[in-house]
Amino acid sequence: MAMSADLQDAYNDQITLEFASSYAYLQMAAFFEDANLPGFANWMRQQAEEERAHAMKFFDFVLDRGNQVELRSISAPSADYTSPLSVFEASLAHEQKVTASIHDLYSRATDAKDYESLPLLHWFIDEQVEEEATVGELIEQIAMAGDNGAALLLLDRELGTRVSGGE
Numbered sequence: 001m002a003m004s005a006d007l008q009d010a011y012n013d014q015i016t017l018e019f020a021s022s023y024a025y026l027q028m029a030a031f032f033e034d035a036n037l038p039g040f041a042n043w044m045r046q047q048a049e050e051e052r053a054h055a056m057k058f059f060d061f062v063l064d065r066g067n068q069v070e071l072r073s074i075s076a077p078s079a080d081y082t083s084p085l086s087v088f089e090a091s092l093a094h095e096q097k098v099t100a101s102i103h104d105l106y107s108r109a110t111d112a113k114d115y116e117s118l119p120l121l122h123w124f125i126d127e128q129v130e131e132e133a134t135v136g137e138l139i140e141q142i143a144m145a146g147d148n149g150a151a152l153l154l155l156d157r158e159l160g161t162r163v164s165g166g167e
């Protein structure tokens, strides 16, 4: 059964937000490439892929429901980063915004008694807990490294091993 027009609108906003996340992480990847931290850049590239996969998960769900996908405009992501820490702080703020948006989608779906939405949105609620925990941990580790270049390079080496964004 197709979802309501209102809910369809909210899903289309969410698809766009996930693509905007992918775009923002690509900008962050460029910052790290420029800063000669290829491991951090790799992590951000994988993250960008993961966000694209999130967008496509919502995209396919809307189509499977017999609704219409309407992609929106994406604004340019912020690029005024000053340090690795500032990038990850921006990343955490962004993920918190995504979490709030998914919670809002969940409220709309339950209000509309759109039960088909719930398994998908539960998956995303879990995913956001993981995203925020991962980024929060990296913020702590980057802060610990501080001005110690060797510690930062060690972390860069570790983040360079991330091979797939998965989901």
Ligand code: MG
Pocket (backbone or CB within 6 Å): 018, 021, 050, 051, 054, 098
């Ligand atoms: Mg996402």
